[in-house]
Amino acid sequence: MEQIQNIENYLTNVGIKPSYQRMKIYEYLIENMNHPTVEMIYKDLSPHIPTLSKTTVYNTLKLFVDKEITQIITIEDTEARFDADTSTHGHFKCIKCGKIFDFSFDKTNLNIKQIENFDIQQTHLYIKGICENCKNIDKKNN
Amino acid sequence: MEQIQNIENYLTNVGIKPSYQRMKIYEYLIENMNHPTVEMIYKDLSPHIPTLSKTTVYNTLKLFVDKEITQIITIEDTEARFDADTSTHGHFKCIKCGKIFDFSFDKTNLNIKQIENFDIQQTHLYIKGICENCKNIDKKNN
DNA sequence: TTTATAATTGTAACAATTACAGAAATGGAA
DNA sequence: TTCCATTTCTGTAATTGTTACAATTATAAA
Ligand SMILES: [Mn+2]
Ligand SMILES: [Mn+2]
Ligand SMILES: [Zn+2]
Ligand SMILES: [Zn+2]
Numbered sequence: 001m002e003q004i005q006n007i008e009n010y011l012t013n014v015g016i017k018p019s020y021q022r023m024k025i026y027e028y029l030i031e032n033m034n035h036p037t038v039e040m041i042y043k044d045l046s047p048h049i050p051t052l053s054k055t056t057v058y059n060t061l062k063l064f065v066d067k068e069i070t071q072i073i074t075i076e077d078t079e080a081r082f083d084a085d086t087s088t089h090g091h092f093k094c095i096k097c098g099k100i101f102d103f104s105f106d107k108t109n110l111n112i113k114q115i116e117n118f119d120i121q122q123t124h125l126y127i128k129g130i131c132e133n134c135k136n137i138d139k140k141n142n
Numbered sequence: 143m144e145q146i147q148n149i150e151n152y153l154t155n156v157g158i159k160p161s162y163q164r165m166k167i168y169e170y171l172i173e174n175m176n177h178p179t180v181e182m183i184y185k186d187l188s189p190h191i192p193t194l195s196k197t198t199v200y201n202t203l204k205l206f207v208d209k210e211i212t213q214i215i216t217i218e219d220t221e222a223r224f225d226a227d228t229s230t231h232g233h234f235k236c237i238k239c240g241k242i243f244d245f246s247f248d249k250t251n252l253n254i255k256q257i258e259n260f261d262i263q264q265t266h267l268y269i270k271g272i273c274e275n276c277k278n279i280d281k282k283n284n
Numbered sequence: 285t286t287t288a289t290a291a292t293t294g295t296a297a298c299a300a301t302t303a304c305a306g307a308a309a310t311g312g313a314a
Numbered sequence: 315t316t317c318c319a320t321t322t323c324t325g326t327a328a329t330t331g332t333t334a335c336a337a338t339t340a341t342a343a344a
Contacts, residue, residue, distance in 0.1 A: 019309090038300080053324040058301070067326065074219045074268075078332090079300060085205075092257050103256035110252070113143040114245035117233045119272040125252075126216075126268070161291065161340085180331080196292040200332070220301090221331060 013066050015130045019060050024049060029070060029084035035091070035100045075100065075126040090125035096134035103127075149165060156209050167202045169225035171212060177233070177242045179221050217242065217268040232267035238276035245269075 007026050011018040028041055036044075038061065042054045061082055063071035073081040075093050081100070092101040107123055130138070153160040171185055178186075180203065184196045203224055207210035215223040217235050223242070232269050234243040249265055272280070 003278075004213075006212070017310090017321080022322070050219060053322075055325075056323055057300085059323085072219055074216045075266075077214060077216045077222045080219045082151045090254065094260075095263070096146065102147055103254050105252045105254050111248045112232065112245050112247050113166075115243060115269065115273075117274045117277075118234060118243075119237075121187075121271040121281075122268055122272060123162040124217075124266075124268040127257065127260075127262055127264065129263040131257075135259075135261055159290080159341090163292075193293075197333085198292055198295075201292085206331095 002039075004041055014069055016063060016069075021049065021052065022060050024057075025030070025057060026064065026069075026084070029064075029082060033083070035073050035081040035083050039079070039082055041082075061071050073115075073126075074124070075128070084096070088123050090127060091126045092129070092131070094131035094134055095128055096130050096138075099131060101131065111132065156211055158205060158211075163191065163194065163198050163203050163206075165265055165267060167199060168206065168211075168226070171206075173271075175225070175227065175244070177215050177223040177225050179223055183224075197277070213264075215268075216243070216266070217270070230265050234267060234269045234271070234273070236273035236276055237270055238272050238280075241273060243273065 005060060007023050008018040013024060016022060022044055025041060026103075028036070028045060032040075032044075038057050040056065041061075042052065042057050045057075046052050061070060064082075064084075065072060068086060069084065070081050071086045073083050073091055075081065075091050085102070088107060090103045090105045092103060093099075094101070105125055146153050149158040149172075150225075153164060153168060158164060166187055167183060170178070170187060174182075174186075180196065180199050183203075184194065184199050187199075188194050203212060206224075206226075207214060211226065212230060213225050213228045215225050215233055217223065217233050222249075227244070230249060232245045234245060235279045236243070247267055
């Protein structure tokens, strides 16, 4: 209710006309910070917005990315994931359970010499491996 | 000539039967460290191997990745890129000229707390922006 | 040479994404 | 209100990167 009100103002402030679909999709993104795919967003919102088209999900996300209120996570090469948290932070993907975890890192002391005169606009750190929970499950089974 | 000989031995050592196609594709990867796409590899090798199939390029790259002599670079969400340098190193993509630059970074001082008990297998650092050359071109035009 | 196995090829299938044209909604001006 | 222009949304078709699969070809041992 009030959340929607906030979203409406927020979208307006960044120059996006707050249509019902756009508000619902943005609301979904901030309530589900688990880096959803287009498919997940569409599947979950369809019951509540029966007329929703997958094209609208694609168009809306592209608009959000253009206006820089959403970032694309390409940690897997199969399909894109979306994140309403546009701050620079890292992503860990567990190859066992598939879950994607956020983590923060210090990009100031990366000490990168080769590109020090380059103009940096986006920094993405992707780490793959096995999360603590899956590690413990593995231990038990051995 | 001799290069091919080395590649033949190298592939054999990592457990890959060195067919002509596989040797040529691996040779292409180490001679073109510009992180080619499947399309680039296929286009460039086709004239020299007229019977080459794009499926063979896909199959061969998957085999190289499985045997860990090649890594997949997913810096763009459109198509996969391949890198015969499997060491942990960063990639910078210039959004003007599209070129992808390698750089080294010290992953030890990233200071990541949230995933310190996780089992890390791969680390990918992708940075996007404008390279020095394109920056200078921009300056001249303003 | 025969025969089994592995590698390659070409086509079809698939899945994610984009293009596009028509329908619906929106927001003034008359 | 009605009319009209513009924007947004929708559904389908097209496109693109990738994978599945069956048939062909190459390889190598018996
Ligand atoms: Mn995130
Ligand atoms: Mn590289
Ligand atoms: Zn896990
Ligand atoms: Zn450049």
